[in-house]
Structure formats: structure tokens, C-alpha cells
Amino acid sequence: MTYCVAMRLSDGLVFASDSRTNAGVDHIATFRKLHVFQQEGERVLVIQSAGNLATTQSIISLLSARIQAGHSPNLMQVDTLYDAATLLGDTIREVIHRDSQSQQNGSTTNFGCNLLLGGQIGSESPRLFHIYPEGNFIEATSDTPYFQIGESKYGKPIIDRVLTMNTSLEQAMCCALISIDSTLRSNLSVGLPLDVMIYRTGSFDSSEQHRITENDPYFAAIRKAWSEGLVNIFRQLPPFPAQRQA
């Protein structure tokens, strides 16, 4: 499995992904799930992926190869993030159609994947999309400023409690890391290292990318502070009253 989260906030975009893939607990490997396409001063596109690794790798390979080959349309030519989302949806359908065509009768292989696409093109504001295995997609709004894909449930409550459109990018990244930490603790199929990125509105700069390992001092510090803080709050809660009124 995988866990990726992306946030679209007033100041820009925040992305965080784990890097574990598995096909059963004895096939665990590390693969990057955060991919950046950039044209300086003009566009930054970030793609996160969850699902069938053969499918998601093929999608990224095809998207890249078509940019190299000047194939039209490609991610460097599209005029809007919406068009980029459409292109990703088409590419998902193409790969899944190709790979599932020769599927043997009765096989239940799931070729599906989910993608998150965030970024900024030209004069548009930054936008964030969730593209489904069917190739259709939804866009983040002020009401729902974040998307998750993969093993998303363990880390959802903390985001729901603290994130708003006006959260700063640095606080939002802290929230994303805490969300991933909750997932890491409860689910073996999500694992370090993490790939994270902050994108600031209008910067067209993708240099704020970091790989966070087990030994990252910031991640270690907030994991510890969060864990101890939670246990402290819990200890301060009144225990369930054994004698209660009906």
C-alpha cells in the first residue's frame, strides 16, 4: 500500500508521500511516489501515485517520454491544470486498458491506481486534483483543501481537526507528517523514507523537495512531541464514571 497526502492552501501547495510498495508482506520495496515536472518560471506539476505499481510507473514513463518526444498533447504543452488532469486521466485509461486486455479469465488482478496532481501553470492559481482509476477526477476546494490516496483512514482525523485554507505551508507540512506518522504506527504497508515538497504560489520553483528518513531530526522531534503530547492529554482526561446517572 501507500499513503500520499496533498494540500491546497492560501499560500501554495504541500505534498507528502511514503515510499513503500508491497505485494503481500514478503514483497516490500521502496519506490518514489512523488514526481515533479517543471518548466522554469512557467509551470510546476507534481504527481503522487498509489495503487498498482506497474500501472503508475508506466503512466509516469509515458508522460515523460511524450514530453521528450514532443508528442502532443503532453504535460509541458497543456494550458491549464484541468487539461493536465484530463491528460492524466487519459493516460490511466490507456495503461489499464493495455495491461488488462490479455488478463486471463477469472483473474482478479487490480490494475487500478489513484493519482494526485497539484501545481501551477502560467497565470492560473495553484490547483489540486484527485484522478480516479476510471480516469475521471475531482478538484480540491476551500471546503476540502486536501486529498489523500492509499492507506488514508488512519491519518485523516488529525488533518480534519487542524487544517484550514489559512494554515501556513510550514504548519501544513507538520500536519502532513503527523498524519503519516499515525499511519506508519498502525499499518505495516506504509513506510519510510518520505518524499515531501512545498510549493509557494507564483514561485514556479520546485526546489523545496526533501527526503525524510528515520533519522531526520525534525521528523523525530515532532513524532516524539506529538506522541508524548497525546499521552499527556489522555492522562488528563477524566476516567469514565463508574457510577453514572441513568
Next chain:
Amino acid sequence: MTYCVAMRLSDGLVFASDSRTNAGVDHIATFRKLHVFQQEGERVLVIQSAGNLATTQSIISLLSARIQAGHSPNLMQVDTLYDAATLLGDTIREVIHRDSQSQQNGSTTNFGCNLLLGGQIGSESPRLFHIYPEGNFIEATSDTPYFQIGESKYGKPIIDRVLTMNTSLEQAMCCALISIDSTLRSNLSVGLPLDVMIYRTGSFDSSEQHRITENDPYFAAIRKAWSEGLVNIFRQLPPFPAQRQA
């Protein structure tokens, strides 16, 4: 969906269940998912259920009817919790077999359910089992002193962080309620009121049952304290350092 959690601790057992059932968001109803079978001074058996409501209601009805009719084996006759778990597994298989027999070709109705069974019989220590739709089951141990069924992922991180075998029953109930609160906030298909019960080792007493509604002062107080406490810890965490060493 549903969310039920049960814990087997040094001092006894803790049970908490929501009461929402749904078949699509426009068929939402309230049904009790915590069922108690008791013989004073000799046995207390608590069953929680998640899954197909027709299946779980049938199982409870058959278990009850067979006690009334003196049918053998029944829950009042079995000698151990293990035998009770076996009986529940058999009853799950019986109901699913009956209901799915006449299923139309191509229908994808899921008749499955998961049950939690906790309690104490005679001189045995309290035990806790999770019975799967296939009728087989696992037992809680000191390493894993709790089970969840239904929409379990949202509320798992908090339990993993604070619960041990030596947690008091009153603190454990507080933990269960916080776990349910996290689930309520993130998933519409889990809803109030809650049915909860504390069982103290050796008491053979099932009277500590409570229904917790929206207006329950204790639940309201811990939800508020927990939520505010979380936001406070989060605010105290250092934001992600924008300039970091590679």
C-alpha cells in the same frame, strides 16, 4: 457501516459500539449492536456485530431462540468461551449459507459479518474473540489486548498509542470513546448513540451498561478536552523548517 471496539484488560472487559447502520447514505437507521447473554453468578457473554444487518440480526435471533428452546448446544450450556466462539462461528456459517443459497447469478450482495465475543464463564478468566465471516476466529492476547470491527482505521492510532493490559477499565472506556469520536468525525456512516459496557473480572454482573447520546455530559466533556488538547499540541509543534540541510 459500524464501529465496535472491545478490550480485554487485567481488570476485565470494555465494550463500545456505535448504533448506525446504512445501506447507502439514504438508508441510515439506528440498531443496537451490543448484545448481552447472562446467567447470574455463572456466565456473562457480550456480542458485538458489524456487517450485513440481516445476517447479524438472524444470528442473534437464532442464538436467543435456541436458548429459549433448550436446543443443544446453546450459549447457556457451553463450558468455555472458546466453545461459545465455535458456536458463533457455526451460526454465522449457517445463516450465510441459508441466505446466499438462492442468490441470483452475478449478484454481489455481501452477506458477511464480523462478531466480537467477550465474557467470562465459570472459573475461566475473561476472554475476547473476533469471529470472522468464514466462522473461524482469533483470541485477544496480552500483546494485542483489543479488537475492532467495522470502520476501524480512523480510531486505531489512539488505541495503539495509549492502551496496555494494565490500563484501568475506566481509562480504557475513555480511550474507546475517544477512538469512536475520531471515527465519528471522519466517517458519516458511524453515528450516535453509543452502547457501552464495562465487565469486571469475576463479577458475573452485566449491569454496567450505558447508552451514550449526543447530550451525555461525560462524552461531551472528553470530546471537547481531547479536541482542544490536540489542537494545542499541534500549535506547539515547530513548523517545518523551510531552510533545511540537505
